[in-house]
Amino acid sequence: MRGINRSFGERRVLDDVSFDVRPGRLTGFLGANGAGKTTTMRIILGVLAAHGGEVSWNGQPLTTQRRRRFGYMPEERGLYPKMQVAEQIAWLGELHGLSRQRAKQNTKELLDALGLTERANDKVEQLSLGNQQRAQVAAALVHEPEMLILDEPFSGLDPLAVEVVLGVLRQRAQAGVPVLFSSHQLALVEQLCDDLVIISGGRIAATGGRDELRRRYGPNRFELVVDPDAGWLRDHPGVRVVDIDGPRAVFDLDRQGTDVEQEILRAAINRGAVRAFHPVVPSLDTIFKEVVG
Amino acid sequence: MTTTEATRVETAAHGTSTWTATRLVAEREIRSYLRMKGFWIGLALVVAGIFAMSILPGVVGAGSTSVAVVGQASDALQSESGFDVRTVPDENAARELVRSEEVEAAVVPDNQGVRVIALSEAPMDVIAALTTAPPVDLLEQGDVSSGERQLVIMVFALLFLIFSMGGLAIAQSTVTEKQTRIVEILVAAVPVRSLLAGKLLGHTVLTLGQMLVLAATAPVALRLGGLDELLTALAPALGWFVPFLVAGFVLLGSLWAVAGAMVSRQEDLGSTTGPVTMLVMLPYFLVMFFADNPLVMTVLSYVPFSSGVAMPVRLFTGDAAAWEAPIALLILAATAAAALLVAAKIYSGSLLQTRGKVALSSAWARQD
Secondary structure, three states, rough: OOOEEEEEOOOOEEEEEOOOOOOOHHHHHHHHOOOOOHHHHHHHOOOOOOOOOOOOOOOEOOOOOHHHHHHEEEOOOOOOOOHHHHHHHHHHHHOOOOOOHHHHHHHHHHHOOOOOOOHHEEEEOOOOOHHHHHHHHHHHOOOOOOEEEEEEEOOOOOOHHHHHHHHHHHHHHHHHEEEEEEEOOOHHHHHOOOOOEEEEEEEEEEEEHHHHHHHHEEEEEEEEEOOOOHHHHHOOEEEEEEEEEEOOOEEEOOOOOHHHHHHHHHHHHOOEEEEEEEOOOHHHHHHHHHHHH | OOOOOHHHHHHHHHHHHHHHHHHHHHHHHHHHHHOOOHHHHHHHHHHHHHHHHHHHHHHHHOOOEEEEEOHHHHHHHOHHHHHHHHOOOHHHHHHHHOOOOOOOOEEEEEEEOOOOOEEOOOOOOHHHHHOOOOOOOOOOOOOOOHHHHHHHHHHHHHHHEEEEEHHHHHHHHHHHHHHHHHHHHHHHHHHHHHHHHHHHHHHHHOOOOOOOHHHHHHHHHHHHOOOHHHHHHHHHHHHHHHHHHHHHHHHHHHHHHHHOOOOOOOOHHHHHHHHHHHHHHHHHHHHHOOOOOOOHHHOOOHHHHHHHHHHHHHHHHOOOOOHHEEEHHHHHHHHHHHOOOOOOOOHHHHOOOOOOOOOOOHHHOOOO
């Protein structure tokens, strides 16, 4: 999507939002509450109109017909409470254009994969919240979508259910389906996302591959463990010490001059034994705070 | 996603998918209502009501009045059938039977002829039987009595009321979709128009289905009640009643849908359905009160909201000429079509507003 704008009344909630979601990759969509994640997703789906900009699919403007082949899991979950699980999911499949038979077949397979087969004939309102969530995932996947847009798909799931849902999503991504999902659970996003889009205050703060973002936004941080004492690092030029605890030191280096860390390693060896020396990969949490803060 | 216009044009080009979506939405509505116990109970009550109204008066009326007579007084009642006559020896015995409520009245000889004795109320049927009525010549022999006429008017008005209020289900179903937020998935999957059309179609089919059940059972009920002539008089009016009911249902159904789309929770439904309920109830009361006023009834039979009841009633009573019904139906259908277009716009404008109540003006103005 390119240059998307959207206002509610006087308030501009999306300002020149542009990013790509690539096929076969899980793209995590991060942002604080009210940053514009849900609005962006609704615009991609055409549930909400953009006030400017364009969403395209393979270089072509995204059409309504194409959108109908997307799978969507809205932030605020919704299924008909008084309808049976399997019947409802199959019905949604048909509504997205599947034949009745295909819809039933897909429903059966999905419920199986998500561990809901025993609940297939229960009404949705009779399910536990976690199971309703699984049913919601099935509802987003039943019509073999060409793209998946999932708003907080993991919230409210226990760790076991997260694994189950994740397995199903990974399988779709491997089949070449682009998956965009938002989440507050940064650790989870870190573990499973290939690409990241970080939005802050209606603007895109950062986009790119997970490792690339780490390199770009994380500090150039190293940990050094020597034998006697690492206190000398404090006086070493170009080193910003984060923490020194006896033989263990954590420090940041400037990015330019990639051989600074080699220089430090040599200095350390000259002073005695080096037990460990390695880069510290920043957590997504750190990057997020860095980018949004 | 360039503009909303582009989206609209494109959707219109795929008419079949819009129709398929409409059909699926309608199917779901029908299926979910057929599964509700309340739906069947309601229908059973209406059918039972029609049977009760046709048969009960006959059954109750058939209970012949028992009369005790003394001596020659019996001659006066002899010619009249329908009385259960018991001959008793004297006036005291007759009084005793009346007092013990074994008979409803007694006829005893009197100086001037006969006297009637009853417990607390003058028995009109016995008095009428004893009176010599003057001959009556009716210049225009009607097929139906005024009692039957009242009955038919009430049944028409009541049926219209019941089915129109049934449209409340559309509002409830819409607000359920908003409240559970499934509406987002639905809107992402199919055009909003299909959602509205499907709901209206589904509930119209449900209403028609119930009408067919009634149309099949009403003649049976009338025949059982011995009201065959009434059936003959009713048939043409009933034939018109069905299309009027369907068009009226689409008109009110559009309003019900808007009422549902404008609020976000079932609890708030009352605030928007109130005006629609008024539009349903008002014609009902007007027709009931002014059934004997030809001028008011003529006006009512052309006004879209009341024509569904008033025109069939006028056809039934013979007040309306044959050409009047199609004109009134046309007006009703045109109004329904206009309401549908307006409703579709407001419906799409308010469907995704899931916080609080949507103002009509803002729903109308919304682009997305």
